[in-house]
Amino acid sequence: MSHSGIDMSKFKAKLLALRDELASIEQSESEASHPVELDQSRVGRLSRMDALQVQAMSVEASRRKKIKRQRVEAALTRITNNEFGLCLECGEEIQPQRLDFDPTFFLCIDCAKAREK
Numbered sequence: 748m749s750h751s752g753i754d755m756s757k758f759k760a761k762l763l764a765l766r767d768e769l770a771s772i773e774q775s776e777s778e779a780s781h782p783v784e785l786d787q788s789r790v791g792r793l794s795r796m797d798a799l800q801v802q803a804m805s806v807e808a809s810r811r812k813k814i815k816r817q818r819v820e821a822a823l824t825r826i827t828n829n830e831f832g833l834c835l836e837c838g839e840e841i842q843p844q845r846l847d848f849d850p851t852f853f854l855c856i857d858c859a860k861a862r863e864k
Contacts, residue, residue: 753832818851
């Protein structure tokens with residue numbers, strides 16, 4: 748434990764489980780982003796439009812998962828470097844409740860609010 752009693756092993760386990768979950772989801776959803784068949788004789792126009800919409804939603808979901816995976820890896824690196832739980836902007840400690848909610852957070856609440864403005 749360090750940084751006001753933050754249990755690093757608990758957060759590391761949580762982050763590793765999240766990384767594994769994201770990898771599993773990514774693997775199972777890879778088929779939805781395949782190219783859409785454009786042959787009108789085989790697939791109707793509305794079916795193609797629906798397939799294109801599903802494909803676009805899959806691509807966006809994949810993009811979000813990639814960002815989440817990068818955040819998980821960054822948090823694991825901060826644990827390794829003993830920087831986990833410290834705000835990257837001001838250096839202050841991030842509240843444990845905030846990290847419990849999402850261990851990939853890298854800003855304290857004040858700095859996060861300031862960035863939103």
